[in-house]
Amino acid sequence: EVQLVESGGGLVKPGGSLRLSCAASGFTFSSYTMNWVRQAPGKGPEWVSSISTTNTFIYYLDSVKGRFTISRDNAKNSLYLQMNSLRAEDTGVYYCARAAAGLGVWGQGTLVTVSS
Amino acid sequence: IVLTQSPGTLSLSPGERATLSCRASQSVSGNYLAWYQQKPGQAPRLLVYGGSLRATAIPDRFSGGGSGTEFTLTINRLEPEDFAVYYCQQYGSPPYTFGQGTKLEI
Secondary structure: OOEEEEEOOEEEOOOOOEEEEEEEEOOOHHHOEEEEEEEOOOOOEEEEEEEOOOOOOEEEOHHHOOOEEEEEEHHHOEEEEEEOOOOHHHOEEEEEEEEOOOEEEEOOOEEEEEOO | OOEEEEOOEEEOOOOOOEEEEEEEOOOOHHHOEEEEEEOOOOOOEEEEEOOOEEOOOOOOOEEEEEEOOEEEEEEOOOOHHHOOEEEEEEOOOOOOOEOOOEEEEO
């Protein structure tokens, strides 16, 4: 079964850091571009970052550039998002999603709450 | 690229046809436009990619169309499970923006 499982979310104070992980199974992880997408409470999805199969192409949403870093470990079938200098507006559910003509596979999400 | 969806809310009955619109502020490269369905507490589900191609296991009552800056999602013969929020997304040029959504309600 194709599956993505996120972890690492939680409550953090403004200015703090978190590292999200996404474990992939059921498919050849190294063959797919991967993405992080977030969704603030009551809002629509917002694309955050994308990383190609061999890290050649990495893109970020402008508002997270310089604060977030996406990475992957193809040997461990894992995707990561290092989030630093967190702000209240970063609060939301963070999903990892597999890209192949649209985002066809999503995880269940992990909740990040930035609050003092 | 800014994606603007209309209407914000669409009220219809089972059996009717729904037409959702997604307008882009500039042409979507390669027609790389996707539609998603989202229900409360769930992740979005891919319905259509490439503007008009149905994703795996999506019923044929869902159809996508359009090109350039104007795209539509049509849902024929609405079923009770189709009432949800729908989003378009362009994945042709980063940042891969989403529209603000259309809520389809009974």
